[in-house]
Amino acid sequence: MKYTIALTVLILAAGCSDNKSSISETDANQNTETMEKYANDTHSFSEPNKVAATHLNLDISVSITDRTIQGTATYDLERNNGDTLKLDMRGLEIKKVTGMPGNAALTYEVEEGNELGDGLVITLNDDTKKVAIEYTTSPSAAALMWMDPEQTLGKEAPFMFTQGQAILTRSWIPIQDSPAIRMTYEATVKVPEGLMAVMSAVNPTEKNDTWIYNFKMDQPIPPYLIALAVGDLEFESLGSRTGVYAEPAMIKKAAYEFEDVEKMVDAAEALYGPYRWGQYDLLVLPPSFPFGGMENPRLTFATPTIIAGDQSLTSLVAHELAHSWSGNLVTNATWDDFWLNEGFTVYFESRIMEAVYGADYADMLKVLGAQDLQNTIDELGVESADTHLKLDLDGRDPDDGMTDIAYEKGALFLRSLEQEVGRERFDKFLRNYFDTNAFKTMTTDKFIAYLDSNLLNELDQRPNIDAWIYGPGLPANHPVTDSKLLNKVDSVRVDYLAGKMKPANFPAKEWTTQEWMHFLRGLPADVGSAKMTELDKAFKLTETGNSEIAAAWFLLAIKNDYQPAFPAMAKFLERVGRRKFLKPLYEELAKTDAHKKWALDVYAKARKNYHTVSTQTIDEILGYKA
Structure with missing residues (x-):
């Protein structure tokens, strides 16, 4: 592919030494160390080992009317024998590029890529320490979601937000769009009157009457975490250092x-x-x-x-x-290493929930996560390379790797290590891991080396971690969680299906969302309209306002052609843009001609309410042409 070839050339260039005879041995050693600082990323045109952007100063205006952001991105540079700054961009109009000191106009060109983006190549002067790029985004920028007032809850003011992960920040900022790179940033954002801006930075807690907001992020973060939202917002404190907008x-x-x-x-x-x-x-x-x-x-x-x-x-x-901690503090160096972000986070999430709500609650979440993981393995194929923790996404959109494999298989791997060495030892290891690697990036190979040196070296026999990281599916000895609460739900379901219990006798008033999800997921795919009608009459499942329960119920409704649920499902699909819910529902609808026709009619109305992250998935499922 043209894009892959272009990136490969860039990467090979980034790995070559200057080889000039005038470089001293000390300088050469320093240069080698610098060259190894940033991992090679096949999803970025940037060459940070030659020239890296270390700080961003963003000065922009947000136009709701034009659905564009325009302004200037100014970068402080770290130069390591490089004379060009290479940035990623997607659909941006570049108006002017200047260098400091002197505000000298700099030569630049756009290096063509593909639908994932292009390269912006800026030629630097010998004394260039900063670069300023004046630009405008496209109204269809992939990272930007623009909503008319009627698409919001309040129905009175428009709303806009960005979504940068995995490689969409390049569609609203010309940037070295790789998780291997970390930078600090500050921003000045002008918004339409009556609206408020917030960012992934130090934020205001109320509107001002200038409609200009200033932001600062002093800790270095990867570009995909630079985020902006603009709307009619209020803030309420939740504690000494927590709050909600x-x-x-x-x-x-x-x-x-x-x-x-x-x-x-x-x-x-x-x-x-x-x-x-x-x-x-x-x-x-x-x-x-x-x-x-x-x-x-x-x-x-x-x-x-x-x-x-x-x-x-x-x-x-x-x-x-x-x-x-896992992702923002210690970040996957490439999207092939995505499990280092998400597997650690699911494990950590479970530990937080256990500490706050108890082990029984955490066990329910583990069981539901295991169900999601098995469904993903079944969908991908048990021998698929996409079920490996360490992925190979070269030439593909990194969104392809954002499945339950990284999340749930990654967490199971960490639980297997906890079982191997004991919780106390494993907690000490993780605490040291976060402290030692804070504000750094991590590859799978580096993590394995760290794991060997700081945990597995203490064991008499090293566990087979390669089966987890480089092998398909799940190792036979993977941890299995038993949930007392969900076992009780299983008993209710068995008795109900056997005709021994009526819905009126369910202990449903005591059930959490997780228990309802487990009950519905465990019903036979062909449970039949009679049972669907009986459950719906007893619990008003078609009318539920709980999105998790609704998604599970609607999936059953499709499988059983339970028509009373379809009008509510249409409203759900038009209102909710969360891909986790949309993907399985549209996939099930696409299995029969009649349901697919219905789905296409709904999607034609709903599509404008979805972010591009969702539309690119649903377009493919339905074969939809915009």
Whole structure:
């Protein structure tokens, strides 16, 4: 492929030494050390081992009317015998490039790539220490989600947010868009009157009357974590260092749902060391947000689908909080190493939930996670290379690697290590791992070396970790969790299907969201309309406002052609943009001609409410042509 070949050439160039005879042996050694500082990333045109951007100063204006961001990105540079700065971009209009000192105009060209992006190659002068790029985004920039007032909860003000992971930041900032790179940043953001801006940085807590907001992030972060949202927002404190932002109509519900966040931060610190980002806040986004949450430092972006009214879905908050250590503090160096972010985070999330809500609750989450993992392995194929923890995504969109393999298989691997050495020893290892590698990047090979030197070397026999990291499926000796609470749910389901129990006798009033999910997931795919009608009449499942329960129920409705649920499912698909829910529903709908026709009609109306991360997935499932 043209893009892969171009990137390979760049990478080979980045790995070559200058070989000039005038370089002293000391300089050569220093240069070699620098050349090894940044991992090679096949998803980026940048060559940070030659010239790296170390600090970003962003000065931008957000135009809701034009659906564009325009302004200037200025970079401080670290130069290591390089005379060109290479940045990633996607759909940007570059207006001018200047260098400092002197504000001298610099020569630049766009190196053509493919749908994942292009390279911006800037020729530097000998004394260039900073570069300023004046640019404008495209109205269809992949990272930017623009919402009209009617697409928000309040229905009165527009909303915009960014989603940078994995390689979408390049569509709203010309940048070295690789997780191997870390930079600090500051920003000045001008927004339309009446709106407020927040970022993954030190944030305001109320609107000002200039509509200009200033931000600063002093800790170095990878580019995919630079995030911006603009809307009609309010802030409510949750504790001494925690809070929540949301639309005015959502703020009270959100504050109630997240009232335990301060406890979660305390529990996380007790496990694996200090929270190093100052403030931990959440931003509740409109329903079009494609993920459950995004761990943007200091400000987690969260879907409103976790506002269940009973605090039963806050494990997602524990997950995003855990990323403050695993992912944000110690970051996967490439997207092939994605499991180092997510596997650690799922493991850490479970430990937080156990500390705050107890082992029984945490065990339920583990069992549901194991179900998700098995479904993913079945879908990909038990021998698929995509079921390895260490991936090979060269020439592919890194979003292809963002499956439950990285999350749940990665967490199971860490649990297997915990079982091998004991919890106390493993906790000490993880605490040292985060402390030693804070604000650094990590490859799988480096992690294995660290693991061998700091944990496995103490064992009489080294476990077969290669089967976990480089092997398909699950090793035969993988940990298995038993949940007392879900076992009781199984008993209810068995008795119900055998005709020994009526819905009126279910202990359903005591069930959490997780117990309902487990009950519904365990029903036979062909449970039949009679049972569907009976359950719906007893528990109003078609009308539920709980998104997790609704998604599980609608999946059953499709499999059983339970038509009474289809109008509510249409509203759900038009309202909710979270890919986790959309993908399985549209996949099931696409299996029959009649359901696919119905799905295409719904999707034609709903598509405008989805982020590009979701539309690119659903377009492929349905064969939809925009």
